Amino acid sequence: MHLRISLVLALSWTHAALAQQPAAPAGDAKAAHKKVQMCEGCHGIPGYRTAYPDVYSVPKLGGQQAAYLMKAMQAYKSGERSHPSMRGIANGLTDQDMADIAAYYGAAK
Amino acid sequence: MTARAIWVAAAVSLAFAHGAMAAGKAEAGKAKAAQVCAACHGADGAKPSAPDQPILAGQYYDYLVKALADYKSGKRNNPIMKGFAASLSAQDMEDLAAWFSSQKSSLHFQR
Numbered sequence: 001m002h003l004r005i006s007l008v009l010a011l012s013w014t015h016a017a018l019a020q021q022p023a024a025p026a027g028d029a030k031a032a033h034k035k036v037q038m039c040e041g042c043h044g045i046p047g048y049r050t051a052y053p054d055v056y057s058v059p060k061l062g063g064q065q066a067a068y069l070m071k072a073m074q075a076y077k078s079g080e081r082s083h084p085s086m087r088g089i090a091n092g093l094t095d096q097d098m099a100d101i102a103a104y105y106g107a108a109k
Numbered sequence: 110m111t112a113r114a115i116w117v118a119a120a121v122s123l124a125f126a127h128g129a130m131a132a133g134k135a136e137a138g139k140a141k142a143a144q145v146c147a148a149c150h151g152a153d154g155a156k157p158s159a160p161d162q163p164i165l166a167g168q169y170y171d172y173l174v175k176a177l178a179d180y181k182s183g184k185r186n187n188p189i190m191k192g193f194a195a196s197l198s199a200q201d202m203e204d205l206a207a208w209f210s211s212q213k214s215s216l217h218f219q220r
Binding site: 040043044046049054056057058059060061062063064065066067068070071072075080081082105108 | 157159160161162163164167168169170171172174175184185186187214215216217218219220
């Protein structure tokens with residue numbers, strides 16, 4: 001019985017932990033205006049493509065889910081995602097910067 | 110315009126059209142998406158089931174192909190997507206990209 005209750009508690013705790021995003025500061029889209037200048041060099045040019053040898057369109061960010069944008073920037077910083085330019089840029093971003101940038105693009109409808 | 114210039118212009122515009130156009134078949138991608146992607150990203154890729162999962166509808170075709178290929182190869186290191194991408198052929202990836210890139214969502218080019 002105790003085991004069952006513990007299991008239920010453990011599962012519900014895990015579920016709650018999974019459902020929550022990694023603690024992220026609230027994003028401020030207005031504060032992002034100066035921070036997105038470095039994004040615009042590639043993402044701000046319609047149809048812009050990455051440099052040789054892997055040539056493909058840089059993704060559209062406007063209207064994307066803010067939590068996903070946040071996760072993407074964190075993944076570049078951690079090395080989970082490997083694009084060299086994005087790794088360099090994400091390395092210089094704080095969690096607050098990322099949240100602001102995510103709010104800026106995510107809020108754009 | 111000389112005949113040669115016309116030929117060059119035609120070749121360039123053809124090459125450009127080829128690069129921009131989807132090689133995948135959207136209808137085949139739709140069927141595949143219903144089996145593999147829809148539970149998390151939505152059938153048309155516009156309504157993900159969680160906030161940290163991306164909207165795919167309206168994303169660039171070649172970016173989607175690249176993302177799937179990178180998940181499969183492990184270059185993009187996400188265990189969940191690696192599992193799904195592992196089951197996809199190159200043709201599947203092009204079909205899925207053709208489907209999602211041609212769907213509508215809030216996603217748009219934003220300066």
